[in-house]
Amino acid sequence: MTSTGQKIKAGIVGASGYTGAEAMRLLLRHPNVDISFLTADRKAGQSVAEVYPHLGGYGLPDMIALDEVDWREADVVFCGLPHGTTQELIASLPGDLKIVDMSADFRIDDVATYAEWYGHEHRAPDLQVEAVYGLTEMNRSAISAARLVACPGCFPTAALLSLLPLVSAGIIDAYDLVIDAKSGVTGAGRGLKQNTLFSEAGEGLSPYSVAKHRHAPEIEQEVAKAIGAPAADVRVNFVPHLVPMSRGELITSHVRLTPGKTAADIRSAFEQTFDGEPFVRVLPDGGVPHTQMVRGSNNCVINVFEDRIPGRAVVIAVIDNLVKGSSGQAVQNMNLMFGLAETLGLEQAPLFP
Amino acid sequence: MTSTGQKIKAGIVGASGYTGAEAMRLLLRHPNVDISFLTADRKAGQSVAEVYPHLGGYGLPDMIALDEVDWREADVVFCGLPHGTTQELIASLPGDLKIVDMSADFRIDDVATYAEWYGHEHRAPDLQVEAVYGLTEMNRSAISAARLVACPGCFPTAALLSLLPLVSAGIIDAYDLVIDAKSGVTGAGRGLKQNTLFSEAGEGLSPYSVAKHRHAPEIEQEVAKAIGAPAADVRVNFVPHLVPMSRGELITSHVRLTPGKTAADIRSAFEQTFDGEPFVRVLPDGGVPHTQMVRGSNNCVINVFEDRIPGRAVVIAVIDNLVKGSSGQAVQNMNLMFGLAETLGLEQAPLFP
Amino acid sequence: MTSTGQKIKAGIVGASGYTGAEAMRLLLRHPNVDISFLTADRKAGQSVAEVYPHLGGYGLPDMIALDEVDWREADVVFCGLPHGTTQELIASLPGDLKIVDMSADFRIDDVATYAEWYGHEHRAPDLQVEAVYGLTEMNRSAISAARLVACPGCFPTAALLSLLPLVSAGIIDAYDLVIDAKSGVTGAGRGLKQNTLFSEAGEGLSPYSVAKHRHAPEIEQEVAKAIGAPAADVRVNFVPHLVPMSRGELITSHVRLTPGKTAADIRSAFEQTFDGEPFVRVLPDGGVPHTQMVRGSNNCVINVFEDRIPGRAVVIAVIDNLVKGSSGQAVQNMNLMFGLAETLGLEQAPLFP
Amino acid sequence: MTSTGQKIKAGIVGASGYTGAEAMRLLLRHPNVDISFLTADRKAGQSVAEVYPHLGGYGLPDMIALDEVDWREADVVFCGLPHGTTQELIASLPGDLKIVDMSADFRIDDVATYAEWYGHEHRAPDLQVEAVYGLTEMNRSAISAARLVACPGCFPTAALLSLLPLVSAGIIDAYDLVIDAKSGVTGAGRGLKQNTLFSEAGEGLSPYSVAKHRHAPEIEQEVAKAIGAPAADVRVNFVPHLVPMSRGELITSHVRLTPGKTAADIRSAFEQTFDGEPFVRVLPDGGVPHTQMVRGSNNCVINVFEDRIPGRAVVIAVIDNLVKGSSGQAVQNMNLMFGLAETLGLEQAPLFP
Secondary structure: OOOOOOOEEEEEEOOOOHHHHHHHHHHOOOOOEEEEEEEOHHHOOOOHHHHOHHHOOOOOOOEEOHHHOOHHHOOEEEEOOOOOOHHHHHHOOOOOOEEEEOOOOOOOOOHHHHHHHHOOOOOOHHHHHHOEEOOHHHOHHHHHOOOEEEOOOHHHHHHHHHHHHHHHOOOEOOOOOEEEEEEOHHHHOOOOOHHHEHHHHOOOOEEOOOOOOOHHHHHHHHHHHHHOOOHHHOOOEEEEEEOOOOOOEEEEEEEEEOOOOOHHHHHHHHHHHHOOOOOEEEOOOOOOOOHHHOOOOOOEEEEEEEOOOOOEEEEEEEEOOOHHHHHHHHHHHHHHHOOOOOOOOOOOOOOOO | OOOOOOOEEEEEEOOOOHHHHHHHHHHOOOOOEEEEEEEOHHHOOOOHHHHOHHHOOOOOOOEEOHHHOOHHHOOEEEEOOOOOOHHHHHHOOOOOOEEEEOOOOOOOOOHHHHHHHHOOOOOOHHHHHHOEEOOHHHOHHHHHOOOEEEOOOHHHHHHHHHHHHHHHOOOEOOOOOEEEEEEOHHHHOOOOOHHHEHHHHOOOOEEOOOOOOOHHHHHHHHHHHHHOOOHHHOOOEEEEEEOOOOOOEEEEEEEEEOOOOOHHHHHHHHHHHHOOOOOEEEOOOOOOOOHHHOOOOOOEEEEEEEOOOOOEEEEEEEEOOOHHHHHHHHHHHHHHHOOOOOOOOOOOOOOOO | OOOOOOOEEEEEEOOOOHHHHHHHHHHOOOOOEEEEEEEOHHHOOOOHHHHOHHHOOOOOOOEEOHHHOOHHHOOEEEEOOOOOOHHHHHHOOOOOOEEEEOOOOOOOOOHHHHHHHHOOOOOOHHHHHHOEEOOHHHOHHHHHHOOEEEOOOHHHHHHHHHHHHHHHOOOEOOOOOEEEEEEOHHHHOOOOOHHHEHHHHOOOOEEOOOOOOOHHHHHHHHHHHHHOOOHHHOOOEEEEEEOOOOOOEEEEEEEEEOOOOOHHHHHHHHHHHHOOOOOEEEOOOOOOOOHHHOOOOOOEEEEEEEOOOOOEEEEEEEEOOOHHHHHHHHHHHHHHHOOOOOOOOOOOOOOOO | OOOOOOOEEEEEEOOOOHHHHHHHHHHOOOOOEEEEEEEOHHHOOOOHHHHOHHHOOOOOOOEEOHHHOOHHHOOEEEEOOOOOOHHHHHHOOOOOOEEEEOOOOOOOOOHHHHHHHHOOOOOOHHHHHHOEEOOHHHOHHHHHOOOEEEOOOHHHHHHHHHHHHHHHOOOEOOOOOEEEEEEOHHHHOOOOOHHHEHHHHOOOOEEOOOOOOOHHHHHHHHHHHHHOOOHHHOOOEEEEEEOOOOOOEEEEEEEEEOOOOOHHHHHHHHHHHHOOOOOEEEOOOOOOOOHHHOOOOOOEEEEEEEOOOOOEEEEEEEEOOOHHHHHHHHHHHHHHHOOOOOOOOOOOOOOOO
């Protein structure tokens, strides 16, 4: 409920993508939320059961087109549109409507950097100034006060949760971050692409966007902020790989320790940073995070390992890319924005096997 | 809560198997249940995080050995032991303890048939008389009054939900049921077997126990009951196949219509039988059930199709073998046995993808 | 080599699909064949390495458009085009060019039945008369003498190899065939479809075209021929399921025995029919065929099982849908058409795991 | 044939493991080899069809126990035993028998290092001196003259093929190698382990042996040799991950360039080193190696990418762990040891999808 005791009315824009579907799944069981509309331009008029058969039978509204929306029906809007389409949309909405954006449209502070990586000029630079970066555990107070939250990319979520506490504390070298990333296929969305066909992505492993993925500048921006450096100064190695699984994301960061620091210092920083966090779990020494630990949940599991090369360590973090990496973190942010307990709607334990 | 307002204290016996883990997952979020103990003889002393890393961090008790249990700590016990071991155990427990058995030990009414299929004499024939077959939607009143409920096998659950309404109503021939079944690999349990290794079960499909699977006599027993025939009279064709997926079960029943009956009569029977059921969904005409619709949920999705052979029809049903096919139905039965709303703890929407 | 000692010049039309790629894979190691051209209209100008990276480095010619082909460069053409496009093409080619068609265009003898199932009038009815049905083991002499061979569909190949010997010999009832079929995802081709995305087809099982798949009339036609009945008289139950694996096909046929016949008679018929066959293997009693036995090979593995319902039996057959179910059988037929040993180019053992 | 025109008689010791099966698959089609015996102590007396159903029907001899072998029946023995068991065995064999060892028993030159990593003293230190490291492309002349070849581990094969040419030429820093490795599940063998069950390894990704895998010292040894340093001086970061696929291995090496060197220098080194190599393919600029390119083949595909961090580059290499990473390279080495064309028995194109 909101402070007035009414349920929060939530609309989902771009409900036919995987992040939209996941937002539906989480919100339909959120005790304080009613889903008031779902938009999907190309599926307008279809029932949820037609678009996502697993969500049939839950009384969700049919898909409508964007221009059919009555925005007064919503207190908050979750945006799951492809990047580039959300900026103008949000600029046109009532100014008091809260927005939780799951696209990339407001993640990059610098509009020139945005244009360079996303291939077009930013269409709402004024709003960009207002947008708050929604990495919940690292940015709680700003998110609580925000009207427009830009949820991080899935890779940046796992990478930054496990690296920001270390660069902030000066335990590792922010200028020598090797981030070897692995993702399930839902990370590529529901659009039709040859490389995400079952017979192409199955029974194999493929790197992609090697050292030129759009999540690299996003990680660099937040690392730079954490150390107080200009964003342009920080460059990270970031190599994602497509893994034959639907969900799950694993980040293996190969880091250089600041002289005098050890893996134990990393562990201490993790334990201190995440003490009491409901969704971040630091494993005991030697415990290896794997994606099967978090499937379907908003959890992030982290650990650190000594490396064989002196002065180096290995940091591993896992999330479910569709939950903590997208719609789950979005709900977590919405909870903060409405003054609710952060865990509402997100208590489900992971599904394994 | 029980009628006295106390939370129900639930123990799980055999918690290290997949059904045990799934019972944990569901019960730890059940609003009226506290998990009081978990047993796993070979894992005694280990934490849940060691046995099932995805359930670490939820405050569950450590595994203990069976002989360490104080049975007064439980109002109800969920049994997830391998078949053959539950009969003696239950016979030794306090007589007022409610039991939800997820093993095969009390599914077969006739102890001679049990002995024939399970390879040993029944060890608690007196209790067998007391046991109630826990196919919830078909046996609600008996389950509500029962102390000992024998939850059906996973295949029988999907097969019987979709066939009993039809043989009961005389719409199809109970003596010519061809039940082609497909299951995910968790159906084979967590025990170490060569044929369930990733590299053996993956990227392939294999039938097993062709026309001699233990779920055949269980299906025959219930079909016979439904038509008032001796169990020995009914024989079904039952051929299961191992599918390279972890969860999910699909039953394709090729049925012969009673003269004069049509697929539309089957549809009517389904709609009438399952009207208002929270967990059974009959799809609209033409809608094809697939296991991705129900993953992680207690749902069963059903439909019927005309066959090309005149006088025949095809009935398809899907469930998640670990939820509706095991631990979910067990929780559903527990809810009934304690007079609770049947859906408590089971409201989670399916996880897709 | 042909009889003149020259290598056979083979062209592949529609080389960008999976059957085309598989034909490349087999033919590039065929000792008597040179691949002279590859067509793929939408990929014209691309190298094989661009279209199928696994086949880069083998010296294959680049893709060209159909209208760039000099047909004199080929002794035989393998056609892997989508159905409906091959009829006119072949009608326009030199009359002495041998054709091995892997599409559905010439499989159905009756042009009215073709039109009913494939949605357009047959465009080369004269050629239809000439076309020979290429189920190699059942139709060898006609294939040897043929100019135009229509390779069977993947499902019909496995179904007919395991059922024709039985209906021909009167061991089973040709009018009560229940054919429960399962296929890997390559069976749906390389075209972009939502239901064959990794995240949609993975970790789940889905029936499709229930009792109305185009392979049903093809099976009916050949069963009818085998028993000397009009095609319109035979109707089979045929229900295919999409399995989360790339390759492999398994047919579970639930058959009714002719009075007096037993599963042992089926076994005898199999052993007699397939004695000495290089690619068909009848397992010993109790051995269960599974698709992992045949991956990447031209093999078909078969067995029969007694059913629990008296008078019924279960016949199981597996093939690799892209090899024996398509391009492998095509090469086998080509070998026959050129008087070569049938196994040339097809000797590879299955790949497992 | 050997030089005398006789076929080479090959025995396979430890034929029931995956590397043994793969050796069978390759050798049964090798034109110059006859398989004379197969040993598998725990499967002695079983047919190949029982142990590996996909290889039934190829006329292979039954499994026998080690002590039943008449070693005079073999010109060469392929050893696929678990590590630690091969040393004594080989020490006991006729001194003129050629040995291609696929285990880890003779890979580590320094017996103290061996003892440290493999948990027991080396049992044949004299033979260790004789053993030649079988990384074919890097060690051809020694292999040609060898009696005992120790085939590299699967990870070292891909890592060293892509790194040795670079450290040898001084293009990259041998003391700052970050090797992020990913492997299919067959890499863990056919033994029964919980973490390689389908339901545990499927639909997820898990790192293992983080920074303490036995392939690390093997890589370090060869890197050290290449730069003329003591083995103890070189330490590499090596983190393997278990990927839900059966076959395939991908190495992502994050390397530091020697001052003044660029990714283009790496490309040149690759092109020069592998020019004319039948099994190593350097992709054109921008081409991304993925494991689907090499499945079932002896190929290794390599490329290099500029990194975002100045002075760094990313090197990617893929192999099929059971072929080039084990049995295929073993056959390649055997060909060399007998003076045959290196590609014999290994010409099969990759299987995709």
